[in-house]
Amino acid sequence: MIATVLSVLAIGFLLLLAGMVILPACFGSPWHPLKPETIQEIVEFAEIQPGEKIYDLGSGDGQVLIAAARKYKAVGVGLEIDPFKVWISRKLIRLAGVADRVTILRKNFFDFGSRDADVIYLYLTHQALDRLFPKILKYLKPSTRIVSYRFCLRNMQPCKTNRKQNLFMYRLDKGREINNYS
Ligand SMILES: C[S@@+](CC[C@H](N)C(=O)[O-])C[C@H]1O[C@@H](n2cnc3c(N)ncnc32)[C@H](O)[C@@H]1O
Numbered sequence: 001m002i003a004t005v006l007s008v009l010a011i012g013f014l015l016l017l018a019g020m021v022i023l024p025a026c027f028g029s030p031w032h033p034l035k036p037e038t039i040q041e042i043v044e045f046a047e048i049q050p051g052e053k054i055y056d057l058g059s060g061d062g063q064v065l066i067a068a069a070r071k072y073k074a075v076g077v078g079l080e081i082d083p084f085k086v087w088i089s090r091k092l093i094r095l096a097g098v099a100d101r102v103t104i105l106r107k108n109f110f111d112f113g114s115r116d117a118d119v120i121y122l123y124l125t126h127q128a129l130d131r132l133f134p135k136i137l138k139y140l141k142p143s144t145r146i147v148s149y150r151f152c153l154r155n156m157q158p159c160k161t162n163r164k165q166n167l168f169m170y171r172l173d174k175g176r177e178i179n180n181y182s
Pocket of ligand 1: 031032033034056057058059060061062063064079080081082085107108109110122123124
């Protein structure tokens with residue numbers, strides 16, 4: 001009996017580990033929860049206007065989309081590969097009272113193909129960004145703002161960075177030269 005319970009717990013733990021660590025690490029980027037002040041800084045930096053549509057590619061616990069919907073009445077869509085984070089973020093979205101504005105799709109962001117993004121928010125590794133860009137650009141409107149946290153887009157020139165130089169904004173209608181950030 002005890003052996004069965006322990007086996008079930010071990011299998012559950014391995015499935016959770018696979019979902020939270022192994023799957024994201026293999027497909028794109030691992031997860032690091034953000035501090036509340038960082039989330040606020042990201043949504044302010046993105047200059048979100050009420051009703052704008054923001055996509056978070058690799059949406060984790062959904063906190064950036066929740067903050068954007070609460071503070072700026074944005075419409076949020078998250079793409080997340082890990083079923084556990086999809087489940088938890090949907091719960092958090094309901095708890096925050098923004099379920100009418102924020103949707104989480106259990107989806108690989110390399111299959112992103114929506115054409116209605118006003119803002120694309122990214123907190124991914126250089127390897128994942130290099131796979132996404134420039135392919136993703138063909139789906140984006142010229143007015144789309146791309147906001148990347150911690151990792152710059154290596155072949156594009158940001159139109160804005162924050163003081164700490166860990167937030168980068170790109171506009172498709174502005175320069176696409178090589179930049180000097182690492
Ligand atoms: C560094 S976290 C960022 C989470 C969230 N965007 C934030 O800023 O707090 C990266 C997220 O991307 C997810 N992820 C990794 N590869 C992915 C893929 N190919 N498709 C969808 N989500 C992916 C991970 O599970 C993880 O939640």
